[in-house]
Amino acid sequence: MTATTQDRTVVLTVNGEKVSLTAPGDMPLLWVLRDRLGLTGTKYGCGIGACGACTVHVDGAPTLACQTSVKAIAGAHVTTIEGLSPDRGHPLQRAWVAEQVPQCGYCQSGQIMRAAALLARNPEPSRGEIAKEMRANICRCGTYLRIVRAIERAARDA
Amino acid sequence: MPDLIESYSISRRDVLVAAALGGGAVAFGYCGSALALADAVAPTGDTELYNWVVIAADNSVTLRIAQMEMGQGAITAMAQLLAEELEADWAGIRTEFISIATHRRRNKVYGRTRTAASLGVKLSEQLLRTAGAQIRMMLVTAAAARFGVPAVELVARDSAIHHPTTGRKLLYAELAGDAARVPPPDPATLRLKAPQDWKLVGKPLARLDVPAKTDGSAIYGIDVSLPGMKHAAIAMSPVVGGKLASHDAEAVLAQPGVHAVVPVGEDAIAVIADDWWQARTALDAMPIEWRGGAYASLSSETILADLRMGLQAEPDIVLRDDGDVGEAMPKAANHLEAEYFVPYLDHAPLEPMNATALVTDDRFEVWVPTQVPETALSVAAETLGMDPNSGEVHPTLMGGGFGRRQSSDFVRQAAQIAKAIPGTAVKLLWSREDTTRHGPLRPVALSRFRAALDRKGTVAAWSHRIAAHSTSPVDSTYGADSLLYAVPNMRVELAVREPVIQAAPMRGVAFAMNCFVTQSFVDELAVTAGADAYAFQRALLDPAKAADYVPPSVFPDFDGLTPDVRAARLRAVLDEAADKAGWSEPLAAGRGRGIAVNEEGTSYFAAVVEVTLDGAGWFKIDRVIVAADPGFLVNPDMATAQVEGSVAFGLTSAIYGEITVRDGAVVQSNFDDYRMLRLDEMPDVEVHWVLNREVWGGVGEPATAAVIPALTNAIANAGGPRIRSLPIMNHRIERRVL
Known part of the structure; x- marks a missing residue:
């Protein structure tokens, strides 16, 4: 067993709650969230940081959970789709419903989390800024037009 | 451990939901969402009407969905077709996928479950509109008896039967028990609504599955969680037609969380562990050799x-x-x-291939995102050498299908892997690389x-x-x-x-x-x-x-x-x-x-x-x-x-x-x-x-x-x-x- 796979105890704040967990140091945050903490809203799509399905916020920044080892973010605040709002009330979640964005829905947690980080940083993004930011996330069902409309709606309504 | 199977069956109607964070436990919980898994038997207080509909005491109406949901809107479209003639109140609609075991037991009453070829609506509309009308007439007949008036004087609207001349009404929940004893009328005696009279069909209603797809609560196959469940990762012959030549299980069995190394057929091998990362890491570390096969020079x-x-x-x-x-x-x-x-x-649905299986001596259950739930059941039965009537398939939401989930190769593998540890549920998950390289x-x-x-x-x-x-x-x-x-x-x-x-x-x-x-x-x-x-x-x-x-x-x-x-x-x-x-x-x-x-x-x-x-x-x-x-x-x-x-x-x-x-x-x-x-x-x-x-x-x-x-x-x-x-x-x- 190599050094990196040795278990270590890491403390994180996940969706506002402090969590102490013991996991291999190189275990990606994605699998800690899904298999150890039962937070399955964050999805596995590629494992190489190419699809964006695992996008969460680490200290507010959009972060690919499949590319982030738990040891690298010890002490950080992690927000997942489950913690974005207590009641599905985030302006983006409301806009996602209003624009009927999801089809299969598998990518949408990651899409919403990336869009939420964008709006937090830039409350009125231009269409070009939305496109530049959101190209990181694949939607195989092709809901892109509605994603853009929903982000613009959320920016208007926020 | 037949008890486990029993407990799953009883709670089949419950959607599996991740527990709120705290202790990291995963538990069952009733969700009441549109996405609940199907059950053959309606819970206490609920009344099933003619296979398709369950009326609850609170007058909510659960519609059974026999077309699989891969993002195309099958749940909502099928519900619109069924609710139209049923005159159900759309605000009180719930849905659940059918039970495949029930479908088999009842001589395939739910029609075609294979979901493909843009045929879901075309091949379901007559069946669903007719069933909705038949169930409405069962409720009308029950109400006519209760009111002591001819059925023609009654009007079905918003999950209730009204008698306009006297202003009386009975909710579907109040009639369901009587209606369940009324034989479904001959479809030939019914006239379905003309398109211009539709209230739900043809309308841009909000999708029933969208809210759960905006807060992480929608459960896909990859999210299924069962008590004591283990996780499996798999390696398959890189060359088409190649075979597993050798492997060294001892090299990884001591790794943390690893339970077993299981050859899967002749051309694949799996590692079972406490979580998927452990299984995948161990698999990647395990020495495996493959024999080329006849197509090694193919390009x-x-x-x-x-x-x-x-x-x-x-x-x-x-x-x-x-x-x-x-x-x-x-x-x-x-x-x-x-x-x-x-x-x-490659179809490349964003959710990689997966299936969860639980096998005991005499029963099996499979939780799987699939376009072909009946095939999934027969493939699992055939793989396990078991009677198809001893199995159940629980369809889950699919993270994309596009035809890829018309194949049941991963169901076969999940059944083979789960058979190695009877009584324990195992979730097999392919990596993205597996999904790209090994799909038909x-x-x-x-x-x-x-x-x-x-x-x-x-x-x-x-x-x-x-x-x-x-x-x-x-x-x-x-x-x-x-x-x-x-x-x-x-x-x-x-x-x-x-x-x-x-x-x-x-x-x-x-x-x-x-x-x-x-x-x-x-x-x-x-x-x-x-x-x-x-x-x-x-x-x-x-x-x-x-x-x-x-x-x-x-x-x-x-x-x-x-x-x-x-x-x-x-x-x-x-x-x-x-x-x-x-x-x-x-x-x-x-x-x-x-x-x-x-x-x-x-x-x-x-x-x-x-x-x-x-x-x-x-x-x-x-x-x-x-x-x-x-x-x-x-x-x-x-x-x-x-x-x-x-x-x-x-x-x-x-x-x-x-x-x-x-x-x-x-x-x-x-x-x-x-x-x-x-x-x-x-x-x-x-x-x-x-x-x-x-x-x-x-x-x-x-x-x-x-x-x-x-x-x-x-x-x-x-x-x-x-x-x-x-x-x-x-x-x-x-x-x-x-």
Whole structure:
């Protein structure tokens, strides 16, 4: 067993709650969230940081959970789709419903989390800024037009 | 440990939900969401009516959904159809997938569960509307007895039966017990509502599954969690047909969390661990050797060479032979020949392949995102050597299907793995690399055309020879031999080459292959004839001269529609697309328009694409216009979303889609080398409906096919190259020197 796979105890704040967990140091945050903490809203799509399905916020920044080892973010605040709002009330979640964005829905947690980080940083993004930011996330069902409309709606309504 | 199975069965109706964070436990909980798993027996206080409906004490109405949800909106569309005649209050609607075991026990009362080919609505609407009307009449009959009035005086509305003359009403919940004892009426005695009277069907209602898809609570196969569940990762022979030669389980069994190493059939091996990361890490660390197999020297080049041999050999099947191509061809003034190639494609649903299985001595259960739940059950039973009646399949939401989840290869593996640790549920999850490299693929094909134009520029003869890997039309000939064109001499032939990689229908199936080749070739003929592409296409779709030919095997079929009607409908959407695109307006230099049509069963689609060449070897898609006639729409907004998605799917195939083979193995592995269209590349899409309101069709697939040749024709029209082999990324898009 190599050094990196040795278990270590890491403390994180996940969706506002402090969590102490013991996991291999190189275990990606994605699998800690899904298999150890039962937070399955964050999805596995590629494992190489190419699809964006695992996008969460680490200290507010959009972060690919499949590319982030738990040891690298010890002490950080992690927000997942489950913690974005207590009641599905985030302006983006409301806009996602209003624009009927999801089809299969598998990518949408990651899409919403990336869009939420964008709006937090830039409350009125231009269409070009939305496109530049959101190209990181694949939607195989092709809901892109509605994603853009929903982000613009959320920016208007926020 | 039969107790575990028992406890799962009892709570089948509960959706599995992740517990709130704290302790990290995962628990069951009733969710009340639209996505709950089905149960054969209604819980206490609930009353099942005629298989399809469960009325709860709070007067909520649960509708059973027998078409699988892969994002196309099946849950909502099926609910709209069933609730329409049931006169159920939409605000109180819940849904659950059917129990596959119940479906089997009850002689398949839920009809077709296979979810594919854009047929969900077409093949369900009569069944669901009739069932809704029958159940409504059971409730009316019960109310008539309670009120002591004739049934004709009663009105069903908003999940209640009203007696307007006295102002009395009874809720469905108050009547359900009595109604359950009323025999369902003979459908022949019922009259279904006329379309103009629909209150739910045809309305853009909000999807029932959307809220749960915005907060992480929607449960896909990958999210299934059961008490004590283990996780499995799998390695499969990289070479097609290869076998497992050796492995060293001892090297990894001591790793943390690892429980077992399990050979899976002859060509795969799995590691079972406490969580998937442990399983995957151990698998990657385990020494494994594979034996090459017969296809170790297979490559894309050898496959293409073999297909080309097919074009030169005698055809295996003559699909169509109108007039006399041999005599007409030499007599004509002008000839055109072209060869087209379409590559292998991976479906690439974003949720990797997975299935969760639990096996005991006498029972098995499978939780799986699948388009074919009945097949999944029989595959699991066959794999385990168990009675199919001792098993259950719980369909889950799918993170995309696109035809990939019509195969049950991963179900077979999950059953084999779970059998190794009886009484413990195991979730098998493929990596993305496994999913890209080991899927059955949309097959390759090569087409050769020869056509003759007479002096007036009309098509006198058309010869199309396809070399493909299947005699199954869905994988080879759909859309090639059913052409309605007014061409007196038409011959379509198929040469079948030995398949090496297993085929699976992909969204658009062979239509997406043959629509590209036939619509490109028509465009080339228009250019050769010096004609406008739209006018040329329009003349070929002359209802008065539509070819009187019906393919011997086609599914979905044409519902008995005659060629003149089909041609008129296809021409109507062609006209609509051209009109809405402003076809006659000139475009600046470097810009271009392309047009294409696609008839799939009783669905008629046309697409126009506009592009601008960027002068640097590439292009930009300015907009896409789709006109479509699927007869009726259950939910116009969902249908529009399906067309928008079809456009993205078709553009991905057209621009980037290519699986290649080297040394017997698939080369591509993940989204870095198997690219998808991204948000910043998505063009504006306009969807225009032209509804015949006579025969039902479908909306999930046909635009996928039509947009591909519309794009390549636009590139040629803009002065770019004629794309005769996909994907476009393999070509440099420069303006031709004129």
